[in-house]
Amino acid sequence: MDRKFLKLFAGDDTCYLKSSLTGEDDERGKKSAQYKTIYEPVTADLWKQHLSGKTRIGIKPEKDGKCSWACIDVDPHNYKSYSEKKYVDIINKYNLPLIPVRSKSGGLHIFLFLSKPGNVDKILKKLKSINTQYFQALEVFPCNKMLNMPYFNMESSMEFAFNDKNTPVMASVFLDIAESKKIDPEDFYNYQVQEYDVESDWSHYPPCVQKLIQEGWSSNNRNNYLFNILVLEMKKNTSLSVQQIEEIAQQRNLSVFTTPLERNEVSALAKSVHKSSYEFQCPPKHPEFQPICNKDLCKTRRLGIGEATPEIIDNFENITYIRDPKNTFYEFDYEGQHVIVSPEDMKDEKAFRVKLLRYGKFWMTLPKPRKGPSPFELLMKGIVEQAIENEDHAYVDTLEEERYSMLKDFFESHIEQDKFEKLKDGYVILDTDTNVCYFKKITLDSFLKKKGSRIFSTTHDALRMLGCVRKEYVKKEKNVWCVEMPEFVSHTKLKSKKSKTVSEIDNDYHEKFRSAKTEADIQKDH
Template sequence: MKVEKFKNIFDGLDRAHGFYEYTQTKQNGKRDGRMRTVHEEPTLQMFQDHLEGKDRALGIVPIRDDATCTWGCIDIDEYPLDHKKILSQIRKYKLPLVMCASKSFGAHLFLFSKNPQPAFLFDEKLKEIRAHLGYAKAEVFPKQIKLSDEQDTGSWLNLPYHGETRYAFLDNGEGATLEEFFELYDKFVCDDIGKILIQVEDNNMADGPPCLEILTDQGYPEGTRNNGLFNVGIFYRKSNPDDWKNLLETYNREYMDPPLNTNEVGIIMKQVGADKADGAMKYMYKCNDQPIASVCQKAKCKLRKFGVGTSGQDHPVYANLRVTDREPRIWYLDIDSHPVETQVQDEIEYHHRLRKLVKRKLLRYIPMMKQADWEEIQSGLFETITTINMPEDVSKVGEFKDYLFEFCTARGESFDIDELDMEKPYTNAEENSTYFRLRDLSKWLENTKNFKENRSWLVQRIKDLEGKDVMVYPKGIQTRAWKIPAYTQPKKMEKMPNLKTEEKTDKDILGGTEDEVIPF
């Protein structure tokens, strides 16, 4: 069946799935809404409904509990987008990718593997590919290289082929049918994604930033030649301090189209050649400016001899904020694709506390940041926050309900209201109701379950269970108690019948001995 093959292709985390609740369409064409994650296995019927375009589109988490994947994706979220240009680049570099339209007609570039491979390998390879395509800021799935715990559901991606939308592209730019998508999958699925190599022309920059290798191979976009040549100058000064000016002039003539004039090159040389008071270079690579930013590979660059170096002062990428929808809320945040979790909201709210959390969880140092700067980053994280729908039994309320059931049923049934004074619940058989004192419940929860909550919280939870505040009179003393529906149908206590008995002699019981035959 088609749906079974589709499900096998997009196999992922088997204990959760996601969907997107749309609210509005922005001016840039992107449909806005809220992401929600459900702790339920994605079923074959859900995939069938997705292919038929029913209800909400299905979102699947690519990473599994064993930190492996069989597929990953580069999510290019720019509008408008030239899909044909991207496809031509993919084929130029002979990349085994299948391009599909996203829900807002961006591009999803899928990489498939026949067998599960480590999520970190998908992460590394897709980030390398996105940089060569000129979309270094595009999101990559899987977003995590491992999951924090059994409650962490990672980040999901909307699947293609939701009805007649989100189709794949053929090499001629036309939309592919589902059958043609299967053919594309069979053609490009990999045995080992680690063997994917991106060939670039040898341009004597193997020891420099990868971005300069890519730009030298692809050319510099319009309006970026000055910035581009400045960064090339930094590389040449670091790698060849005696002859860097001649090398820079040669590079300008060979790779800039058209070459910058002599005056422009002279200004760039003056900037590149500037020194600090101690003689060190005044300027370094402009990684955050174009054209570098679009093809940046920071992690790879740090390993290059004349790359950005490892100062230890670089901030990680903070991404993919997730939170459970029930108390106690669990917060998840990815630090360079490594998830950290906390039940303390302030450890997300305040950067100085987040730094301590990262040290404790990941054994990693991250530099300080002004709280105002962190507030700006936080704002972006909360705009795309994912809510994880949790079953009630894993919440604090669910835990309380289980304990209340045990308190009322597993401590010996009492059918005499006077036993309330013995700190036991009392069940009225005729009313089918159970009575207990709040102080007895609170004491039992704290002493036997280490469950501590203030009384107002307990009262609200009891009211949610149709509990009522009543007055009762154990041993004739007015007492305040709570009354809730009984958990089980109690049996009425019945008095033992007063049976008449006869006294019997040993002879009556054992029989006579005179005529008895002894069997030996």
């Protein structure tokens, strides 16, 4: 059996975590432990010691960017009243390819097993989306940490798996379940996560409220926890009357808390929230929320700590943006129409309505709240935040193409060969012996201004992109920039000759009849 566990939990086999319980519990009822990393190989014999109760081990799942197992580490906010049944029921209801196992500390490790090693990043991305939808755990493995293994002292282990009926199973049965639930990595990457439909708008709830509703609560701080629940209810429906919010408060009080608050206490809290439209209580000011808080995730939720985005945003699908040096456009599918809007169309609700009318859609004005920002502005903010760049029109590619064209034009329109006396007259001089171009900074600056370029924020930006180097003196000319002849410039390099006879068919013959611009003329042009 030790070899089967070694194979099932194959990971980083160069070291392992050795742990032991201290016999103490923290304020949440979580069992405390001491840890030590041992830099020795993970072997079948080590697993034998673990299963026999001699050495408790932890293993890191990832190795060389691959892993064959992963885990969602559910850390309850209250271990004393915690029950794994809700999570087991979720796994069964949605037919998730996961196995729940009681952890050393009394929480739950929800394992994923793959039929062969898969890409860590892709596995994490999908597992995190599953966690966000169903479990709201703060830690998902692999995460460059070691995880304690199940079935320590397997004959009397408290770290056992649960079957579909929420019944603890022996180690041999766990191995059979793990084999039956293995999933191919490619199938897991493409796994379709179903929406958790326990309540309407559930996926938009703050993680702390989700935890309270999902797990319940049996300890202190009931007032503060109910407060956040009621703030959520008001965000869901700002038109709730005092009577309606009181009724909801009484129901939540009975369903969430093992020992409910007094009815009059709940009524007073409901009236206070309704009257003042408070915001959520969060750590560090309210440390009691720390174990169930996920601020980064909460910011992304429509009903989280950010301003509530109007529900109609769900009608906007496939939101992308296209950006070029002069403008940005947003695209989305709305009620069967593919719509393209500019920032001008999004500046106010009237402009947006006019734009949608061109697509045969009439936009109804969003109802204004009693206070707070405009719902339309929040909608536009949500569209901008959700938009992803259109891969067919990547800004980086567009920018590089325009930079290329701009600089090619500069060199080809200004270049002269070996006539360094023309540097001060606004020319780019090519030294045909070294294939290096020389020019004054003012020459490039004047060109960029004349072209009205928005590609480069400054002339220095263009110099940096070309990799130009400043020279103190070149051919008696001060402050000159130089760069090796860019490959994209179409210019024929002349071969050096010791002597040359000039005839009427040569350009140099006519040079003396031309009036060259003086430095003063150049300055006047600029």
